[in-house]
Amino acid sequence: MLDVTGLQKIYPGQHGEVEALRDLTFHLGDGELACLVGPSGCGKTTLLKCIAGLMRPTGGTVELAGTSVTGPPPDMAVVFQEYGRSLFPWLRVRQNVELPLKEKRLPAKRRRELSDEALDAVGLLKSAEAYPWQLSGGMQQRVAIARAIAYEPRVLLMDEPFAAVDAQTRADLEDLIRTLWKRFSMTVLFVTHDIDEAVYLGQRVLVMSSSPTVIQDDVSIDLAGERDQISTRGEHRFAELRTRIYAEIRNASQSGTAQAQEAGKD
Numbered sequence: 001m002l003d004v005t006g007l008q009k010i011y012p013g014q015h016g017e018v019e020a021l022r023d024l025t026f027h028l029g030d031g032e033l034a035c036l037v038g039p040s041g042c043g044k045t046t047l048l049k050c051i052a053g054l055m056r057p058t059g060g061t062v063e064l065a066g067t068s069v070t071g072p073p074p075d076m077a078v079v080f081q082e083y084g085r086s087l088f089p090w091l092r093v094r095q096n097v098e099l100p101l102k103e104k105r106l107p108a109k110r111r112r113e114l115s116d117e118a119l120d121a122v123g124l125l126k127s128a129e130a131y132p133w134q135l136s137g138g139m140q141q142r143v144a145i146a147r148a149i150a151y152e153p154r155v156l157l158m159d160e161p162f163a164a165v166d167a168q169t170r171a172d173l174e175d176l177i178r179t180l181w182k183r184f185s186m187t188v189l190f191v192t193h194d195i196d197e198a199v200y201l202g203q204r205v206l207v208m209s210s211s212p213t214v215i216q217d218d219v220s221i222d223l224a225g226e227r228d229q230i231s232t233r234g235e236h237r238f239a240e241l242r243t244r245i246y247a248e249i250r251n252a253s254q255s256g257t258a259q260a261q262e263a264g265k266d
């Protein structure tokens with residue numbers, strides 16, 4: 001479904017260029033839910049922006065179902081962490097959710113059905129007529145998620161979407177993402193700093209390492225079979241998976257540092 005090949009991104013800067021991504025390659029299968037973890041500044045947001053067609057990579061390619069991504073693809077939705085800025089303050093919650101559906105040229109009745117369903121799924125149907133600025137940060141984030149879900153995307157990209165919500169809401173939203181992913185058979189790439197969240201959500205965890213801004217390595221840990229047998233985080237098997245991921249991240253960062261030291265010798 002999604003093929004990222006040899007991706008490179010170099011930002012120009014007043015104090016020299018910053019290489020945010022170097023030779024990054026991975027594949028996401030149709031209907032897969034993968035989590036991407038990595039230290040701050042390793043290029044996760046840059047990667048998502050390139051995949052979403054919001055930023056041109058310096059090198060390499062992104063392909064969605066075999067078609068090269070050169071601008072925002074029509075069947076992709078993105079939820080960034082700066083949710084407050086992504087909602088239009090002069091539009092009511094429902095209007096925010098329905099706005100992208102107008103681009104799809106859906107009739108008003110269908111738009112209303114989809115927005116009702118999505119707002120209900122995130123527990124905000126009662127706030128449909130409110131303005132975003134009347135809601136808390138966590139509620140605004142749920143509106144952003146409802147807007148993405150209502151769009152019925154084939155691919156959903158999420159960049160630390162729950163970073164600013166309280167623990168209980170976060171747990172509820174994680175369950176919601178898994179439910180919706182199963183119901184709509186979406187392909188999901190979910191960026192998080194939280195390893196527990198990655199283990200809980202993902203069928204696969206992609207680990208990016210950095211030193212400090214260049215990706216040196218990426219590791220893919222397949223959880224599919226094991227994850228699906230786990231229903232709560234309290235289980236012993238969940239702790240085992242978490243320990244495995246931490247070990248992989250340590251390995252990835254050590255090999256990243258070693259590669260960076262090698263590169264520094266050149």
Ligand SMILES: Nc1ncnc2c1ncn2[C@@H]1O[C@H](COP(=O)(O)OP(=O)(O)OP(=O)(O)O)[C@@H](O)[C@H]1O
Pocket residue numbers: 011012013018019020038039040041042043044045046047212213
């Ligand atoms: N517009 C920009 N101009 C110059 N450098 C940038 C720009 N955006 C990001 N960078 C740099 O590129 C690197 C990767 O940034 P990016 O935001 O993609 O990392 P990240 O892994 O998402 O970080 P975090 O986990 O903190 O959100 C960083 O060194 C950052 O400083």
